[in-house]
Amino acid sequence: MAGGAVDWARVREDFPVLKRQVHGKPLVYLDSANTGQKPARVIDTVDDFFRNHNANVSRAVHALGSEATEAYEAARGKLAKFLNVRADELVLCSGTTFAINLVAYSWALPRLQPGDAIVVTRMEHHANIVPWQLVAQRTGATIKVAEIDENGDLDLEQLYALLTAEVKLLAVTHVSNVLGTVNPVRDICRQARKRGIVTVVDGSQAAPHRPLDVAAIGCDFYAITGHKMAGPTGTGALWARREHLDAMPPFLGGGEMIKQVRFDGTVFNDAPHKFEAGTPNIAGFIGLGAAVDYLSAIGMANIEAREQELLAYATDRLDRTEGVRIFGRAREKAAVISFLIEGAHAHDLATLLDLEGVAVRSGHHCAHPLMQHFGVPATCRASFAFYNTFDEIDAFIAALEKVRKLLL
Template sequence: MAIPSVHPAVSGGHVDWARIRADFPLLQREVHGKPLVYLDSANTGQKPAAVIDAVDDFYRHHNANVSRAVHALGSEATEAYEASRRKLAKFLNVRPDELVLCSGTTFAINLVAYSWALPRLKAGDAIVVSRMEHHANIVPWQLVAQRTGATIKVAEIHDNGELDLDALYAQLTPEVKLLAVTHVSNVLGTVNPVREICCEARKRGITTVVDGSQAAPHRPLDVASIGCDFYALTGHKMAGPTGTGALWARKETLDAMPPFIGGGEMIKEVRFDGTVFNDAPHKFEAGTPNIAGFIGLGAAVDYLSSIGMANIEAREQTLLAHATEELSKIDGLRIFGSAREKAAVISFQIAGAHSHDLATLLDLEGVAVRSGQHCAHPLLQFFGVAATCRASFAFYNTHQEVDALVAAIHKSRRLLG
């Protein structure tokens, strides 16, 4: 079923969020006999029925491999797969032939690390990585540095969770060849001024990699205007299936990079004395892709677009404001990150309560939050803590669920003594 260009719940600048929420089947279930309050969307987003139906329809009616067969099913699968690439490109305001489809941000950043950085970096070069990065935007650069002799420099943050921009720009010295920075922190919710950061890097001839995993699901994006060299995102955080994502780079950049993985589909001709590779982006897409997943991601893009990313961002900001106000009233509760521009993520601790214990008790009340280090060990080390709980909100959440979180915390505190 085609998704309308404007969701029926959107009318005259008003959005019926209860009607939007009803699109998500999983949100109707109970956990431990309590209504589910899902506050872990920074980990993975829930899927609307339209996405689930798109995947189901592909397997029921169109299942075939892409770019290999001339029969009807093969043509249908290929067209649907490439249509998803075009939809995602439009969503990001980039060209389809500049968008590599892959399993997610982790794969995308590793592609840059091994196909762009590894052949170019050498001893004496430096890579700058911010303190607030997810491990997916730290570990690949460490591996490249080990193999090339390059070094890692850390861009530090202020106590409120904002990047220290003056210190960052001072670090961008001639030996720095690459800067890796997140658009939105998965722990703090900090929204980094990536356009300004990339502009400063570009003045110095430094290549930039932006992790957009936590930005793409929650705010309008114009990747072309950011001015970065690479932008990575993950589909399952933006209402799409797992195992989907993309890497954007300019066509000339992709053309200058060797393939990352060899196999079928990424070639034009194979001989034992040499291989002629396919054009970008296909030369980076070896093997059979997650076809159904990307068709589902195309449906997710249609769905998000039908609501409007500006509407989604505004809704989530109201939830963030409500949650911040109510959680701040709880004695002994510490919120990590108070950046001036922040996405709907709140990491917190309660004095005397281990984060895993608290999360377990919240789960018994039906409230799902994440606990741990959130794949951001260096960031938590900065704050001197071993773990936090994290409540992350999406447009399908409600203000009543914020109140349910607060009530569950109060009840859990009493049980923890």
């Protein structure tokens, strides 16, 4: 499938939830930036694990334990190939929030000191802001903010001017979860590296929607979330350069992250396992491996192209809908549109759209500083995935026009 034309109608049939109705209307699911829907292959894989292979990993020599461990580590390998990184540099964790906190507490907290600075951007998700604020409070470091222009593009000239000698870390999203802005992370990381600045890239909204080559990006850390890329919740990963992983102390202590424990001291396991204390979400990661197989079979380039077609169509339809304001018209965008209807509150709009079977997100989208920039408390967000259709966009616009008349 990855090498030829994709039958998108057939692909859509792989997703059981898309067949259901909501409030007596066919479901139009436009909230994939929040969480992606799961194909039957992923659901069946998780079900099969619990039915036939359920055991803990790395702790048993019996058949089930060996099967579970083999499938779990195979998922790590699949994810590493998907990202074009080494499997032994990939820490499996609950998602991007955990991954960024791991970097904050294990890399930044022991190193930063008064006079140091951290740069974040205006468009970051709270998960790539709050951990750095906590680190700054505890170390005496300061936070600098890279701003955006009226289209939602990063002001690169201002960003690079911020990267002065006291800056030790730059945290930047690959794709904005609100604006859809695709940041030129390869160029940004190159500029940071020239200055000796460590880079943390939030890849949550990139991994589900575009081909990734993390090695080519040239960052120091890259974080992803599994449930946004057709995998189960509670899964994700942090990729880090080997020299960082070896130098960082463990984030959590417990079982499986040690080689030997004595009361006079503990010898920790090698990375990435020293960062994976306790029993992991085994079924979830095996399901994530199935999701990676599924996405790879379709082809990430095919997925990106399909979603760009949907984005262009939806943007055109919204532009021709009276009273709609779109937030973010970056030069390069992922399939996310944040919008408002003049005079209507985002939550009212989303509630009434739901009654028409249309699921969109409303709120601040864990991006308060971005809402403050645009001078609004909240927006609605329609986010598209490869399993959406042009007919669904038409249904969304029809519902939006109906709701606009009710609200205004």
